[in-house]
Amino acid sequence: MEVLVARDLAVECNGKSIVTYARLSLSKGDIAILIGPNGSGKSSLLNALAGHPRYKVVRGRVLLYGRDITGLPPYERFRLGLGIAVQNPPRLKGVKLRTILEAIVRRRGGEVSEVQRIAKALSIEHLLDRDFGVGFSGGEMKRAEIAMLLAQRPRVALVDEPDSGVDVDSVMIIASALDELMKSATDALLIVTHSGMIAKHIRATKVYVMMNGRVVLESPKFEVLSEVLSKGFKWIMEGGGSGR
Amino acid sequence: MDVKERAKRALSKPAPFGPDIDVLHYIGEEVRQETPSSSVEELASRVGVELRSPKASALYYQRDERIEILKTLTSCVDIKPIESVDKDELEYLWRLVPPDTDKYVASVALYGKGGYFIRVRKGCRVELPIQTCFFMSGGAQLVHNVVVVEDGAEAIIVTGCTIMPESIGFHSSVTEIYLGRGSKLIDVTIHSWNRVTHVRPRTAAVLSEGATYVSYYVNMSRTRTIQTLPRIELRGDGSQCYSASIILGAEDSEYDIGSLARLLGRETRAELVSKVIARDRSRVVSRLKIEASGSRSKGFTECSALILSPSARVETIPELDSASDDSELHHEASIGRIRDEEIEYLMLKGFDYREAVSILIRGFVEVNLDFLPESVRKSMESVLKVLAERSIV
Structure with a gap:
């Protein structure tokens, strides 16, 4: 069953075309890796899927479990089970990490005591009563983002560069948390990665490659990822993989 | 010259800051509105005071000019109407806030009715708060309060001030606070007025050696005008204060709200914080000032403001004034919007x-x-x- 579909998507941000063509489809059990060079539109695509107000879908549809969510605001998508861990969260002065996590847990009817367990799993207990993002290291910020996914327990999770600017220990903690999500509440993950580091610790089922605003390759072969990482994106342009 | 004489001479003396109000316009105005008790309890609850089942060490409730509840539940706290002070307690009145300070203080000295005298006995640590509430149906409410926390005593006062919606009102209060050696007072004041009320609190506190004064002031609703500049005098060596004001300006509110700390004793400490939110067409001036003359004193002020509407305006005025070459004073100020x-x-x-x-x-x-x-x-x-x-x- 298809749980998340981006059908021939085009996305604009502040009137500028960012994604010109994106087609992807996640089924139950999928862990999809989305790679692409800097500025290829990966993060914009994820934001558009999540309903970020600044990323407008100007063509195509987004379907969640068959339901057209293209026009829904982000919080409605969230409530329908779509979660996102963003690449660069803003710092929120005065807003405690605990406050956000507790609100998310409460929203799905959970007990706020879960927050402590989630924080422990991601080694961020010491951050709970600090202002969100203020003075967090890169790895702490990423782990806090993943903690929000654990708090939400989304049916489908979008994870934007969980492995950028973090040490290997953080990547392993994050991979373990994503694994936990897949074993419990989540049907599919779409992970954007630049370095591919996260892919060493998580079992991907398919790979998408995005270049110049277009999804140019979809492959069930995990080797595509290692080929791209060793030969560069030029390999795709030269017909490597099975490009669209 | 006696208090009344001094006050009469100041009855047309404006305050140095804030909009000028014709005080006499409100005095003697008859209040026709009768307020059901349930409404009063509800409104008091919104400003942090539980009248029905208070968890308090003492309770004072004044409705317009009448004191309706006055009780103490511990021998550590004496509370009485200001008009009933003993002869030896008179020395606390008008010492910190002179009756000729301005027309608003003068109006309290000449026409005031109500207010309390609270004494927290030496060495007592009172854990439950002393709850006080000033409720207005409309018209003028002019009150005089005195708080004496004796040596080594500790107490919390939670004061809620509110008014019936849409009733025109003028509230002026004089509050004089004396903290003995090693004493501590936490003073929480929550205001929720309405769009046609003018408010002029006049507060001064003096701290003896080792005393601590903590003040929280919250204005949580639109009020036509407020002007206040509480003065905290840290006279005793090692005394310290923390003062936080959280202010919402809405609709056509005009506020001039601040705090002044005087670091007079050696090794005194003051931290003054002001958080202002301005929306609609409100105008807010936030002034925080620390004056230091005591040796090795330290002070910090933080004025922050959020402007949420294009027609709102905020001015922050942090001031540091030192006459001591070994004091450290710092300030931060910012005005911004939500990103x-x-x-x-x-x-x-x-x-x-x-x-x-x-x-x-x-x-x-x-x-x-x-x-x-x-x-x-x-x-x-x-x-x-x-x-x-x-x-x-």
Whole structure:
């Protein structure tokens, strides 16, 4: 069953075309890796899927479990089970990490005591009563983002560069948390990665490659990822993989 | 010259700051509105005072000019109407706030009715708060309060001030606070007035050696005008104060609100914090000043403001004035707006626009509540949550 579909998507941000063509489809059990060079539109695509107000879908549809969510605001998508861990969260002065996590847990009817367990799993207990993002290291910020996914327990999770600017220990903690999500509440993950580091610790089922605003390759072969990482994106342009 | 004489001479003396109000216009105005008790209890509850089943060490409730509840539940706290002070207690009256300070103080000296005299006995640590409430049906409410916390004593006073909606009112209060050696007072004041009320609190506190004064002031609704500049005099060596003001300006409010700390003793400490939220067409001046003359004294002020509407205006005035070559004074000041990316981020985390803005405003007004006991802290957090929700444009 298809749980998340981006059908021939085009996305604009502040009137500028960012994604010109994106087609992807996640089924139950999928862990999809989305790679692409800097500025290829990966993060914009994820934001558009999540309903970020600044990323407008100007063509195509987004379907969640068959339901057209293209026009829904982000919080409605969230409530329908779509979660996102963003690449660069803003710092929120005065807003405690605990406050956000507790609100998310409460929203799905959970007990706020879960927050402590989630924080422990991601080694961020010491951050709970600090202002969100203020003075967090890169790895702490990423782990806090993943903690929000654990708090939400989304049916489908979008994870934007969980492995950028973090040490290997953080990547392993994050991979373990994503694994936990897949074993419990989540049907599919779409992970954007630049370095591919996260892919060493998580079992991907398919790979998408995005270049110049277009999804140019979809492959069930995990080797595509290692080929791209060793030969560069030029390999795709030269017909490597099975490009669209 | 006696108090009344001095006051008469100041009856047309304007305050140095804030809009000038014709005080006499409000005095003697008959209040026709009768307020059901249930409404009063509800309104008092919104400003942190429980009249029906108070968890308090003492309770004072004044409705317009009448004192309706006056009781103490511990021998550590004496509370009485200001008009009933003993002869030897008269020395505390008008010493810190002279009757000829300005027309608002003068009006209290000449026409005031009500207010309390509270004494917390030497060495007593009173854990439950002393709750006081000033409720107005309309017209003028002019009150004089004195608080004496004797050597080594500790207490919390929670004061709620409110008025019936749409009733025209003028509230002026004089509050004189004396802290003995090693004593501690936590002073929480929550105002919720209406769009046609003018408010002029006049407060001064003196701290003896080793005393601690902690003040929280919250104005959580539109008020036509407020002008106040409480003065905290840290006379005793090692005395310290923390003062936080959280102010919501809405509609056509005009506020001039601040604090002044005088570091007179050696090794005194003061931290003054002001958080202002301005929406609609409100005008807010926030002034924080620390004057230091005591050796090795330290002071810090933080003036922060959020402007939420294009027609709102905020002016922050942090001032440091030192006559001591080994004192350290610092200030921070900022005026800004909520950034779109913060709202958008929280919307991605499942919060709708109003919820996201409310969370961010609640974060903005975060101040150090660690001085408060758990029950008062919870009440304060509820008040700040309501303030955040009322701030949303």
